[in-house]
Amino acid sequence: MGLSKAEIERKLKQMIGNPLFDAARMDDVGLMQGALDRGRSLNEQGPGSGFTPLHTAALNGSLRFLEEALKIKHVDPWIRDNKGMLAIDHAEVRRDRAAMNLLFDAMYPNGQVRFSE
Protein backbone atom coordinates (compact mmCIF):
# COMPACT_ATOMS: atom_id res chain seq x y z
CA MET A 1 0.00 0.00 0.00
CA GLY A 2 1.30 3.43 -0.87
CA LEU A 3 1.96 6.35 1.43
CA SER A 4 -0.72 8.94 2.04
CA LYS A 5 -0.01 12.64 1.64
CA ALA A 6 0.11 13.05 5.43
CA GLU A 7 2.62 10.20 5.76
CA ILE A 8 4.82 11.67 3.04
CA GLU A 9 4.79 15.08 4.73
CA ARG A 10 5.62 13.47 8.07
CA LYS A 11 8.57 11.61 6.55
CA LEU A 12 9.84 14.77 4.88
CA LYS A 13 9.56 16.72 8.13
CA GLN A 14 11.53 14.00 9.93
CA MET A 15 14.33 14.53 7.47
CA ILE A 16 14.70 18.20 8.26
CA GLY A 17 16.47 19.02 11.44
CA ASN A 18 19.62 16.92 11.57
CA PRO A 19 22.07 19.80 11.46
CA LEU A 20 25.10 17.84 10.25
CA PHE A 21 23.34 16.67 7.10
CA ASP A 22 21.95 20.15 6.46
CA ALA A 23 25.44 21.58 7.00
CA ALA A 24 26.89 19.03 4.57
CA ARG A 25 24.27 19.82 1.94
CA MET A 26 24.63 23.58 2.32
CA ASP A 27 28.42 23.59 2.81
CA ASP A 28 27.96 25.40 6.13
CA VAL A 29 31.00 24.93 8.36
CA GLY A 30 29.54 27.04 11.20
CA LEU A 31 26.47 24.82 11.37
CA MET A 32 28.72 21.75 11.36
CA GLN A 33 30.81 23.09 14.22
CA GLY A 34 27.73 23.88 16.28
CA ALA A 35 26.35 20.38 15.77
CA LEU A 36 29.67 18.79 16.70
CA ASP A 37 29.84 20.91 19.85
CA ARG A 38 26.43 19.53 20.80
CA GLY A 39 27.78 15.99 20.52
CA ARG A 40 26.74 14.94 17.02
CA SER A 41 29.01 12.53 15.15
CA LEU A 42 30.21 12.75 11.57
CA ASN A 43 29.97 8.96 11.37
CA GLU A 44 26.23 8.99 12.02
CA GLN A 45 24.30 7.31 9.19
CA GLY A 46 20.96 8.65 8.04
CA PRO A 47 17.87 6.46 7.77
CA GLY A 48 16.96 5.36 4.26
CA SER A 49 20.16 6.14 2.41
CA GLY A 50 22.70 5.20 5.06
CA PHE A 51 24.63 8.32 4.10
CA THR A 52 27.03 9.89 6.55
CA PRO A 53 27.44 13.69 6.39
CA LEU A 54 30.59 12.98 4.33
CA HIS A 55 28.47 11.20 1.68
CA THR A 56 26.06 14.14 1.58
CA ALA A 57 28.91 16.64 1.28
CA ALA A 58 30.57 14.59 -1.48
CA LEU A 59 27.27 14.34 -3.38
CA ASN A 60 26.80 18.12 -3.17
CA GLY A 61 30.42 19.12 -3.74
CA SER A 62 30.57 20.88 -0.36
CA LEU A 63 34.32 21.46 -0.27
CA ARG A 64 34.63 23.68 2.81
CA PHE A 65 32.60 21.16 4.81
CA LEU A 66 34.73 18.25 3.62
CA GLU A 67 37.97 20.08 4.30
CA GLU A 68 36.99 20.87 7.91
CA ALA A 69 35.22 17.56 8.59
CA LEU A 70 38.21 15.49 7.47
CA LYS A 71 40.44 17.28 9.97
CA ILE A 72 38.38 15.83 12.82
CA LYS A 73 40.02 12.80 14.34
CA HIS A 74 37.15 10.33 14.62
CA VAL A 75 35.78 10.81 11.11
CA ASP A 76 35.74 7.61 9.02
CA PRO A 77 35.79 7.99 5.20
CA TRP A 78 35.44 4.19 4.82
CA ILE A 79 31.81 3.95 5.97
CA ARG A 80 29.56 2.53 3.24
CA ASP A 81 26.02 3.76 2.64
CA ASN A 82 23.05 1.45 2.07
CA LYS A 83 24.06 0.95 -1.58
CA GLY A 84 27.58 -0.02 -0.55
CA MET A 85 29.15 3.22 -1.67
CA LEU A 86 31.84 5.26 0.01
CA ALA A 87 31.73 9.06 0.15
CA ILE A 88 34.46 9.20 -2.52
CA ASP A 89 32.23 7.21 -4.92
CA HIS A 90 29.76 10.11 -4.98
CA ALA A 91 32.54 12.61 -5.70
CA GLU A 92 33.91 10.33 -8.44
CA VAL A 93 30.59 10.03 -10.29
CA ARG A 94 30.55 13.83 -10.47
CA ARG A 95 34.28 13.91 -11.31
CA ASP A 96 34.74 16.47 -8.55
CA ARG A 97 38.54 16.43 -8.44
CA ALA A 98 38.86 18.71 -5.40
CA ALA A 99 36.53 16.54 -3.30
CA MET A 100 38.18 13.37 -4.65
CA ASN A 101 41.61 14.64 -3.56
CA LEU A 102 40.41 15.46 -0.04
CA LEU A 103 38.73 12.10 0.44
CA PHE A 104 41.56 10.12 -1.15
CA ASP A 105 44.10 11.67 1.23
CA ALA A 106 41.86 10.83 4.18
CA MET A 107 41.37 7.24 3.02
CA TYR A 108 45.05 6.58 2.42
CA PRO A 109 47.04 8.48 5.05
CA ASN A 110 50.63 8.80 3.80
CA GLY A 111 49.52 6.87 0.72
CA GLN A 112 49.16 3.61 2.67
CA VAL A 113 46.28 1.11 2.46
CA ARG A 114 44.31 0.15 5.57
CA PHE A 115 45.30 -3.50 5.97
CA SER A 116 48.75 -4.52 4.88
CA GLU A 117 49.81 -8.16 4.88
Add this chain to the structure above:
Amino acid sequence: MKAGKGSAKPLPNALTGLAQVRGASAAEKRLVLYYPDAFKRHYLQILDRYRQELARQGGKPVGWKTIRNMVMAPEDEKLARERGGQRDRINVETARPESTAVSEENFKGWYDKDKSHLPSDVKFQYIERFVRFLRKSGAIDDIERALDLAQGEYVRDALHLFYRPNSYGGDRLVLKERDLALAEKFVSGGCFEVEAQWLGEGPPRPAVCLFLVRDYGNHVTPVDIVLLRKEGREGEEEQPDFVPLYTGFLVTDNILALGEEQVALWGKLILSKGSGATPRDDGIASLAEGGTYKSSVTFSADGAEISLETGDDLALLGPVFGVEAGGGDKKEGLAPPPMRRVRRDHRIEALERSLAFRYRPWD
Protein backbone atom coordinates in the same frame (compact mmCIF):
# COMPACT_ATOMS: atom_id res chain seq x y z
CA MET B 1 28.66 -18.81 19.19
CA LYS B 2 27.16 -19.81 22.53
CA ALA B 3 29.36 -19.76 25.63
CA GLY B 4 29.69 -23.08 27.48
CA LYS B 5 27.90 -23.53 30.79
CA GLY B 6 30.90 -22.97 32.98
CA SER B 7 32.67 -20.41 30.84
CA ALA B 8 33.11 -16.89 32.14
CA LYS B 9 31.54 -14.17 30.04
CA PRO B 10 33.87 -11.29 29.14
CA LEU B 11 32.95 -8.08 30.89
CA PRO B 12 31.76 -5.28 28.62
CA ASN B 13 34.30 -2.50 28.18
CA ALA B 14 31.89 -0.04 29.73
CA LEU B 15 32.12 -1.96 33.03
CA THR B 16 35.84 -2.55 33.08
CA GLY B 17 36.59 0.92 31.80
CA LEU B 18 39.45 -0.53 29.79
CA ALA B 19 39.75 -0.22 26.06
CA GLN B 20 40.95 -3.41 24.40
CA VAL B 21 43.72 -2.40 22.03
CA ARG B 22 44.81 -5.03 19.54
CA GLY B 23 45.24 -5.43 15.82
CA ALA B 24 42.40 -6.65 13.63
CA SER B 25 42.28 -10.44 13.29
CA ALA B 26 42.12 -12.07 9.85
CA ALA B 27 38.41 -12.79 10.41
CA GLU B 28 37.76 -9.15 11.32
CA LYS B 29 39.68 -8.00 8.26
CA ARG B 30 37.46 -10.15 6.07
CA LEU B 31 34.40 -8.62 7.71
CA VAL B 32 35.58 -5.08 7.21
CA LEU B 33 37.47 -5.52 3.99
CA TYR B 34 35.13 -6.89 1.35
CA TYR B 35 35.05 -6.27 -2.37
CA PRO B 36 32.35 -7.84 -4.56
CA ASP B 37 33.68 -9.86 -7.51
CA ALA B 38 31.96 -7.57 -10.05
CA PHE B 39 33.77 -4.60 -8.52
CA LYS B 40 37.12 -6.38 -8.77
CA ARG B 41 36.50 -7.41 -12.40
CA HIS B 42 35.55 -3.84 -13.33
CA TYR B 43 38.68 -2.39 -11.77
CA LEU B 44 40.88 -5.05 -13.41
CA GLN B 45 39.28 -4.19 -16.75
CA ILE B 46 40.04 -0.49 -16.24
CA LEU B 47 43.63 -1.30 -15.31
CA ASP B 48 44.06 -3.47 -18.40
CA ARG B 49 42.70 -0.71 -20.63
CA TYR B 50 45.02 1.76 -18.94
CA ARG B 51 47.97 -0.54 -19.70
CA GLN B 52 46.89 -0.72 -23.35
CA GLU B 53 46.56 3.07 -23.46
CA LEU B 54 50.08 3.49 -22.04
CA ALA B 55 51.37 1.10 -24.70
CA ARG B 56 49.56 3.02 -27.43
CA GLN B 57 50.95 6.34 -26.22
CA GLY B 58 54.47 5.01 -25.76
CA GLY B 59 54.48 3.04 -28.99
CA LYS B 60 55.78 -0.09 -27.26
CA PRO B 61 54.27 -2.88 -25.15
CA VAL B 62 53.81 -2.27 -21.43
CA GLY B 63 54.25 -5.35 -19.28
CA TRP B 64 52.70 -6.31 -15.94
CA LYS B 65 56.00 -5.57 -14.22
CA THR B 66 55.61 -1.88 -15.10
CA ILE B 67 52.01 -1.86 -13.88
CA ARG B 68 52.95 -3.73 -10.70
CA ASN B 69 55.64 -1.14 -9.96
CA MET B 70 53.17 1.70 -10.46
CA VAL B 71 50.53 0.09 -8.25
CA MET B 72 52.99 -0.75 -5.48
CA ALA B 73 55.16 2.39 -5.66
CA PRO B 74 54.18 3.67 -2.16
CA GLU B 75 55.01 0.30 -0.54
CA ASP B 76 58.29 -0.06 -2.47
CA GLU B 77 59.32 3.46 -1.53
CA LYS B 78 58.45 2.85 2.11
CA LEU B 79 60.55 -0.30 2.07
CA ALA B 80 63.43 1.57 0.46
CA ARG B 81 63.23 4.25 3.17
CA GLU B 82 63.20 1.64 5.93
CA ARG B 83 66.17 -0.17 4.43
CA GLY B 84 67.95 3.11 3.87
CA GLY B 85 68.62 3.20 7.61
CA GLN B 86 70.19 -0.26 7.52
CA ARG B 87 72.69 0.22 4.72
CA ASP B 88 75.41 -1.56 6.63
CA ARG B 89 73.27 -4.69 6.82
CA ILE B 90 72.09 -4.97 3.22
CA ASN B 91 73.72 -5.30 -0.12
CA VAL B 92 73.38 -1.85 -1.68
CA GLU B 93 74.23 -3.25 -5.09
CA THR B 94 70.96 -5.13 -5.36
CA ALA B 95 67.96 -3.71 -7.24
CA ARG B 96 65.50 -1.45 -5.43
CA PRO B 97 63.52 -3.29 -2.77
CA GLU B 98 60.08 -4.57 -3.72
CA SER B 99 57.19 -5.19 -1.39
CA THR B 100 56.11 -8.82 -1.41
CA ALA B 101 52.43 -7.89 -0.90
CA VAL B 102 51.72 -7.95 -4.65
CA SER B 103 54.05 -9.40 -7.28
CA GLU B 104 54.31 -9.37 -11.06
CA GLU B 105 53.31 -13.05 -10.98
CA ASN B 106 50.08 -12.11 -9.22
CA PHE B 107 49.19 -9.81 -12.11
CA LYS B 108 50.05 -12.46 -14.70
CA GLY B 109 47.75 -14.89 -12.87
CA TRP B 110 44.83 -12.47 -12.60
CA TYR B 111 45.02 -11.63 -16.28
CA ASP B 112 45.67 -15.17 -17.51
CA LYS B 113 42.87 -16.08 -19.92
CA ASP B 114 42.97 -19.69 -18.75
CA LYS B 115 42.49 -18.78 -15.11
CA SER B 116 39.47 -17.27 -13.43
CA HIS B 117 40.68 -16.37 -9.96
CA LEU B 118 40.50 -12.80 -8.71
CA PRO B 119 42.77 -10.90 -6.33
CA SER B 120 42.15 -11.51 -2.63
CA ASP B 121 40.51 -8.62 -0.79
CA VAL B 122 43.79 -7.68 0.90
CA LYS B 123 45.72 -7.60 -2.38
CA PHE B 124 42.89 -5.84 -4.16
CA GLN B 125 43.24 -2.84 -1.83
CA TYR B 126 46.35 -1.79 -3.75
CA ILE B 127 44.57 -1.96 -7.10
CA GLU B 128 41.62 0.00 -5.73
CA ARG B 129 43.97 2.69 -4.43
CA PHE B 130 45.80 2.94 -7.77
CA VAL B 131 42.61 3.14 -9.86
CA ARG B 132 41.18 5.82 -7.55
CA PHE B 133 44.48 7.70 -7.85
CA LEU B 134 44.31 7.54 -11.66
CA ARG B 135 40.68 8.62 -11.56
CA LYS B 136 41.33 11.73 -9.49
CA SER B 137 44.16 12.72 -11.81
CA GLY B 138 41.86 12.38 -14.85
CA ALA B 139 44.08 9.74 -16.48
CA ILE B 140 41.26 7.23 -16.99
CA ASP B 141 38.36 9.56 -17.81
CA ASP B 142 38.22 8.53 -21.46
CA ILE B 143 38.45 4.85 -20.57
CA GLU B 144 35.64 5.03 -17.99
CA ARG B 145 33.47 7.28 -20.14
CA ALA B 146 33.68 4.74 -22.98
CA LEU B 147 32.81 1.86 -20.62
CA ASP B 148 29.87 3.69 -19.03
CA LEU B 149 28.46 4.89 -22.35
CA ALA B 150 28.73 1.34 -23.71
CA GLN B 151 26.78 0.11 -20.68
CA GLY B 152 24.10 2.76 -21.34
CA GLU B 153 23.78 1.63 -24.96
CA TYR B 154 23.55 -1.98 -23.81
CA VAL B 155 20.64 -1.08 -21.52
CA ARG B 156 18.97 0.90 -24.32
CA ASP B 157 19.19 -2.11 -26.66
CA ALA B 158 17.83 -4.36 -23.92
CA LEU B 159 14.88 -2.02 -23.33
CA HIS B 160 14.19 -1.89 -27.06
CA LEU B 161 14.13 -5.68 -27.25
CA PHE B 162 12.05 -5.98 -24.09
CA TYR B 163 9.34 -3.41 -24.91
CA ARG B 164 9.58 -3.86 -28.70
CA PRO B 165 7.91 -0.61 -29.80
CA ASN B 166 6.85 -1.33 -33.35
CA SER B 167 6.44 1.06 -36.24
CA TYR B 168 3.65 -1.07 -37.69
CA GLY B 169 0.25 -2.14 -36.39
CA GLY B 170 -0.63 -5.01 -38.73
CA ASP B 171 -0.08 -3.56 -42.21
CA ARG B 172 -0.72 -0.02 -40.95
CA LEU B 173 2.23 2.32 -40.36
CA VAL B 174 1.83 3.58 -36.79
CA LEU B 175 5.02 5.60 -36.43
CA LYS B 176 5.15 7.81 -39.47
CA GLU B 177 8.34 9.29 -40.84
CA ARG B 178 7.11 12.82 -40.27
CA ASP B 179 6.47 12.03 -36.59
CA LEU B 180 9.94 10.55 -36.27
CA ALA B 181 11.49 13.60 -37.93
CA LEU B 182 9.74 15.91 -35.46
CA ALA B 183 10.81 13.69 -32.55
CA GLU B 184 14.38 13.96 -33.78
CA LYS B 185 14.00 17.75 -34.07
CA PHE B 186 12.33 18.53 -30.72
CA VAL B 187 13.39 15.62 -28.49
CA SER B 188 17.02 14.73 -29.26
CA GLY B 189 19.46 16.79 -27.24
CA GLY B 190 16.71 18.68 -25.42
CA CYS B 191 17.43 20.39 -22.12
CA PHE B 192 14.54 21.63 -19.97
CA GLU B 193 14.27 23.52 -16.70
CA VAL B 194 12.05 21.77 -14.13
CA GLU B 195 10.19 23.54 -11.31
CA ALA B 196 11.09 21.03 -8.59
CA GLN B 197 9.70 21.18 -5.04
CA TRP B 198 12.53 21.68 -2.59
CA LEU B 199 12.91 20.32 0.90
CA GLY B 200 12.63 23.01 3.56
CA GLU B 201 13.29 26.55 2.40
CA GLY B 202 14.72 25.90 -1.03
CA PRO B 203 17.81 24.70 -2.84
CA PRO B 204 20.98 24.72 -0.77
CA ARG B 205 22.62 27.20 -3.12
CA PRO B 206 21.00 28.99 -6.09
CA ALA B 207 20.20 26.11 -8.38
CA VAL B 208 17.85 24.86 -11.06
CA CYS B 209 16.61 21.39 -11.79
CA LEU B 210 17.23 20.17 -15.36
CA PHE B 211 15.59 17.44 -17.42
CA LEU B 212 18.17 16.39 -20.01
CA VAL B 213 17.20 14.29 -22.99
CA ARG B 214 19.78 12.48 -25.12
CA ASP B 215 19.43 11.21 -28.66
CA TYR B 216 16.17 9.57 -29.74
CA GLY B 217 17.12 6.13 -31.05
CA ASN B 218 15.26 2.80 -31.33
CA HIS B 219 12.33 4.62 -29.66
CA VAL B 220 14.31 4.65 -26.41
CA THR B 221 15.74 7.96 -25.23
CA PRO B 222 18.17 8.24 -22.30
CA VAL B 223 17.19 10.96 -19.82
CA ASP B 224 18.83 12.52 -16.78
CA ILE B 225 17.42 14.76 -14.09
CA VAL B 226 20.03 16.85 -12.29
CA LEU B 227 20.32 19.75 -9.94
CA LEU B 228 22.60 22.38 -11.48
CA ARG B 229 23.95 25.25 -9.43
CA LYS B 230 23.71 28.52 -11.33
CA GLU B 231 27.26 29.54 -10.53
CA GLY B 232 30.18 27.14 -10.43
CA ARG B 233 32.38 26.96 -7.35
CA GLU B 234 34.92 29.70 -6.75
CA GLY B 235 37.81 29.26 -9.15
CA GLU B 236 35.88 26.59 -11.08
CA GLU B 237 33.20 28.81 -12.68
CA GLU B 238 33.47 27.03 -16.01
CA GLN B 239 32.89 23.60 -14.48
CA PRO B 240 29.27 22.50 -14.01
CA ASP B 241 28.47 22.21 -10.30
CA PHE B 242 25.73 19.60 -10.20
CA VAL B 243 24.08 16.81 -8.24
CA PRO B 244 22.77 13.79 -10.17
CA LEU B 245 19.16 13.08 -9.15
CA TYR B 246 17.62 10.53 -11.48
CA THR B 247 18.77 8.73 -14.58
CA GLY B 248 16.79 6.55 -16.94
CA PHE B 249 14.97 6.19 -20.23
CA LEU B 250 11.89 7.45 -21.99
CA VAL B 251 10.50 4.40 -23.80
CA THR B 252 8.11 5.43 -26.56
CA ASP B 253 5.03 3.37 -27.42
CA ASN B 254 3.62 5.90 -29.83
CA ILE B 255 4.41 9.27 -31.37
CA LEU B 256 2.02 11.82 -32.74
CA ALA B 257 2.97 15.06 -34.50
CA LEU B 258 0.65 17.88 -33.43
CA GLY B 259 0.94 20.15 -36.45
CA GLU B 260 4.47 21.19 -37.36
CA GLU B 261 5.43 22.70 -34.02
CA GLN B 262 4.78 19.95 -31.45
CA VAL B 263 5.29 16.26 -31.05
CA ALA B 264 3.81 14.06 -28.32
CA LEU B 265 5.46 10.89 -27.05
CA TRP B 266 3.42 8.29 -25.15
CA GLY B 267 5.11 5.56 -23.23
CA LYS B 268 6.99 4.89 -20.05
CA LEU B 269 9.40 6.98 -18.07
CA ILE B 270 11.85 4.62 -16.36
CA LEU B 271 13.87 6.35 -13.66
CA SER B 272 16.39 5.21 -11.12
CA LYS B 273 18.17 7.09 -8.35
CA GLY B 274 21.70 5.74 -8.59
CA SER B 275 22.99 7.75 -5.66
CA GLY B 276 20.38 6.38 -3.25
CA ALA B 277 20.14 9.85 -1.70
CA THR B 278 17.17 10.98 0.40
CA PRO B 279 15.65 14.50 0.23
CA ARG B 280 17.88 15.52 3.11
CA ASP B 281 20.91 14.62 1.02
CA ASP B 282 20.07 16.27 -2.29
CA GLY B 283 17.43 18.84 -1.27
CA ILE B 284 14.58 17.73 -3.59
CA ALA B 285 11.37 16.83 -1.72
CA SER B 286 10.93 13.55 -3.56
CA LEU B 287 10.90 10.25 -1.71
CA ALA B 288 10.87 8.16 -4.90
CA GLU B 289 13.73 5.75 -5.41
CA GLY B 290 12.69 5.37 -9.03
CA GLY B 291 10.37 3.13 -10.99
CA THR B 292 8.45 2.82 -14.24
CA TYR B 293 5.83 5.52 -14.77
CA LYS B 294 3.24 5.70 -17.52
CA SER B 295 3.65 9.13 -19.04
CA SER B 296 3.22 11.32 -22.07
CA VAL B 297 5.48 14.22 -22.94
CA THR B 298 4.73 16.93 -25.48
CA PHE B 299 7.84 18.57 -26.88
CA SER B 300 7.99 21.88 -28.74
CA ALA B 301 10.57 24.50 -29.62
CA ASP B 302 9.82 26.37 -26.37
CA GLY B 303 9.67 23.55 -23.89
CA ALA B 304 8.03 20.33 -22.83
CA GLU B 305 4.96 19.34 -20.87
CA ILE B 306 4.88 16.07 -19.03
CA SER B 307 1.72 14.31 -17.94
CA LEU B 308 2.02 11.57 -15.37
CA GLU B 309 -0.48 8.90 -14.43
CA THR B 310 -1.51 8.87 -10.81
CA GLY B 311 -0.28 6.17 -8.47
CA ASP B 312 1.39 5.53 -5.18
CA ASP B 313 4.88 5.79 -6.61
CA LEU B 314 4.01 9.01 -8.32
CA ALA B 315 2.91 10.55 -5.06
CA LEU B 316 6.56 10.24 -4.14
CA LEU B 317 8.04 11.32 -7.50
CA GLY B 318 5.75 14.31 -8.11
CA PRO B 319 7.97 16.93 -6.39
CA VAL B 320 10.66 16.40 -9.05
CA PHE B 321 8.25 17.87 -11.60
CA GLY B 322 6.86 20.59 -9.35
CA VAL B 323 3.90 18.72 -7.90
CA GLU B 324 3.41 19.13 -4.17
CA ALA B 325 4.51 16.08 -2.15
CA GLY B 326 1.63 13.61 -1.96
CA GLY B 327 -0.07 15.06 -5.05
CA GLY B 328 -0.50 11.53 -6.33
CA ASP B 329 -3.49 11.17 -4.00
CA LYS B 330 -5.51 12.85 -6.75
CA LYS B 331 -7.48 10.49 -8.95
CA GLU B 332 -6.92 12.32 -12.23
CA GLY B 333 -3.62 12.41 -14.12
CA LEU B 334 -1.07 14.96 -13.03
CA ALA B 335 -0.02 17.83 -15.24
CA PRO B 336 3.01 19.44 -13.64
CA PRO B 337 4.02 22.97 -14.66
CA PRO B 338 5.48 23.23 -18.19
CA MET B 339 9.23 22.78 -18.50
CA ARG B 340 11.10 25.59 -20.24
CA ARG B 341 13.64 24.72 -22.93
CA VAL B 342 17.15 25.85 -22.01
CA ARG B 343 19.71 26.82 -24.61
CA ARG B 344 22.59 24.37 -24.75
CA ASP B 345 25.78 26.22 -23.91
CA HIS B 346 29.27 24.99 -23.05
CA ARG B 347 28.27 24.37 -19.40
CA ILE B 348 25.37 22.13 -20.41
CA GLU B 349 27.64 20.27 -22.82
CA ALA B 350 30.28 19.85 -20.09
CA LEU B 351 27.51 18.64 -17.77
CA GLU B 352 26.42 16.04 -20.32
CA ARG B 353 30.01 14.79 -20.65
CA SER B 354 30.22 14.44 -16.86
CA LEU B 355 26.92 12.55 -16.78
CA ALA B 356 28.52 9.76 -18.79
CA PHE B 357 30.00 8.49 -15.51
CA ARG B 358 27.54 6.22 -13.76
CA TYR B 359 26.82 4.68 -10.41
CA ARG B 360 27.32 0.94 -10.77
CA PRO B 361 25.59 -1.59 -8.54
CA TRP B 362 27.95 -4.37 -7.41
CA ASP B 363 25.67 -6.88 -5.72
